[in-house]
Amino acid sequence: MSTATFEFQVEARQLLQLMIHSVYSNKDVFLRELVSNASDALDKLRLEKLRDDALDADVSDLHIEIDVDKDARTLTVRDNGIGMSYDEVGQLIGTIANSGTATFLKELQEAKDAAGAEGLIGQFGVGFYAGFMVADEVTLVTRRAGESRGTRWTSRGEGTYTLEPVDDAPQGTSVTLHLKPADPANQLHDYTSPWKIREIIKRYSDFITWPIRMVPEGAAAADGTGDEEVPPAPETLNSTKALWARPRDEVSEDEYHELYKHIGHDWRDPLETIRLQAEGTFEYQALLFLPAHAPHDLFTRDVKRGVQLYVKRVFIMDDCEALLPPYLRFVKGVVDAADLSLNVSREILQQDRHIEMMRRRLTKKVLSTVKDMMAKDQDRYATFWREFGAVLKEGLVTDTENSDALLAIASFASTHHDTEPTTLKQYVERMKDGQEDIYYLTGESRQSIENSPHMEAFRDRGIEVLLLTDAVDEVWVDAVGEYEGKKLRSVAKGRIDLDAGDDGTDDAEKEKKEKREKQTEEFAGLLGWMTEQLDEDIKEVRLSSRLTASPACIVSDANDLTPALENMYRAMGQEVPRAKRILELNPDHQLVKGLHQAYREREDHTELAGTAELLHGLAVLAEGGRPKDPARFVKLMADRLERAL
Ligand SMILES: Nc1ncnc2c1ncn2[C@@H]1O[C@H](COP(=O)(O)OP(=O)(O)OP(=O)(O)O)[C@@H](O)[C@H]1O
Secondary structure (H helix, E strand, O other): OOOEEEEOOHHHHHHHHHHHOOOOOOOOHHHHHHHHHHHHHHHHHHHHHHHOOOOOOOOOOOOEEEEEEOOOOEEEEEEOOOOOOHHHHHHHHHOOOOHHHHHHHHHHHHOOOHHHHHHHHOOOOOHHHHHHHOEEEEEEEEEOOOOOOEEEEEEOOOOEEEEEEEOOOOOEEEEEEEEOOOEHHHOEOOOOOHHHHHHHHHHHHOOOOOOEEEEOOOHHHOOOOOOOOOOOOOEEOOOOOOHHHOOHHHOOHHHHHHHHHHHHOOOOOOOEEEEEEEOOOOOEEEEEEEOOOOOOOOOOOOOOOOEEEEEOOEEEEEEEHHHOOHHHOOOEEEEEEOOOOOOOOHHHHHHOHHHHHHHHHHHHHHHHHHHHHHHHOHHHHHHHHHHHHHHHHHHHHHOHHHHHHHHHHOOEEEOOEEEEEEOHHHHHHHOOOOOOOEEEEEOOOHHHHHOOHHHHHHHHHOOOOEEEOOOOHHHHHHHHOEEOOEEEEEOOEOOOOOOOOOOOOOHHHHHHHHHHHHHHHHHHHHHHHHHHHOOOOEEEEEEOOOOOOOOEEEEEOOOOOOHHHHHHHHHOOOOOOOOOEEEEEOOOOHHHHHHHHHHHHOOOOHHHHHHHHHHHHHHHHHOOOOOOOHHHHHHHHHHHHHHHO
């Protein structure tokens, strides 16, 4: 095989263009990215060797080496880790597998101004390609541990790269950057300066547990004949101690943040750092992070979740999902357990009693951290809940053990305030005399819920309603049922009688009650007839005490599934019968009054059947639904409008 030229995948080319045109103002971070990859490669090799002793690889001195050449203006980052095969180089380096990066590129293209673009760029890591911010040519030589032949990859970052087999490549990977001329005014420093390298490593990569050595200039060129002076020993630039193994007060916040960026693949600081140390029969240390932003794929099926698992400082696996429940899938971090086998598999972890105990403890710790945050730093809590509230609510459905803790840290939009959410505790404190239940309404958006006819009587009486817009809301309210003995009740379900709590001594209330009883009697004929007419879709037509301005609304029976839930079950492939719903009429509305009068006066009700159907269609529209037969609905409507002209 000789040198072959390949084209970069489209997204990769776009990303490279961004790098070449140096969109990041802080170019120093390229080194962090290369060191981060090298460190991962060393972790992987150590693990592979542990699992397969026969692997032909040298693991006696795993390390990262940085080597600069001022004259040639090159900088090389070398590791003796796992390396890549010829095919892997093409797949891993020529394409972009990270879906977050693809989303990032799309958003970047859509960002209208430069300031928007700059803001976006700071959010995404670009890994290996970051080298092109400071170099106009990059060469990577790699040999996979256990294989005999290596591969050289070269590119100038334009449309193509070349691949070529090499016979004498050492195990691992070396990335050589052919540096652009230094341009300090544009943050492009002289990266052949040992001083600069030391500074960058100290700042961004000190927590890396593998030694990062710098070879003094010229030392690497020694030919071993013994004629030249003994070269100075390489200098180790980092402290090589795992952060979670160092005393708490010795680790700065910045150091924690850099570790988070390394393992969280995030370029931004985390919102919160959590440390936990468990002593006793099953010892472990955990260092967890709550990110400041939800990732793009948080609600997709293939989202990676879980923290990194180490056993006595040895990296065992990424994305260890057994250590946290699915509703904490956004938590990043490291768990280092003392008493697990190095060969532990995902399957074993799922069943392990100790792991189960760890998961429970870690879960409680995360939830209590959020609770503290809520008490001490409202703004931070608000950011957290905005980003992750919808995921945490899944826990209300799946984790009954922690539902009280979850309810205590949950907050919801409410009619009490336009923008400030409320906790359930605050809601209960504001409940009116005689109000027994906590009211909520679910829907697509705050606006559509607030405009829903179901809200009318609540608004008129100043009764607070929680406005729930997340897909999971319908499910958890059912699963949880109540908070501190107060039922959670949908204002769109069952009978609502807001006067029920009144003792009837108030004259006005008494009058109201009598009026309603009288109306129910008067309307009985119309209601019965309409129930028959709409029988296909509606199980009952009745008078409403919810409505004050709208003519009609649709409600679900207290124990029936709502349409949104029905749809959700169907989307999950479960067949559920469509529950018939209830149509409620406002007896004080002119349209309803007119219909009632016409019903009583006319012998023949054929014509009125269309009006009954229209009223039903209007109620469906008002809750954001779609009339069953929109064309028929429009025709009925047009007929009547025409007559009214
Ligand atoms: N030094 C290395 N040794 C072995 N494999 C490497 C090395 N550098 C990169 N790779 C491989 O190439 C892949 C792509 O690297 P790249 O830096 O572009 O992205 P990443 O590290 O996966 O993600 P991120 O965007 O967070 O950096 C890596 O996942 C790894 O498999």
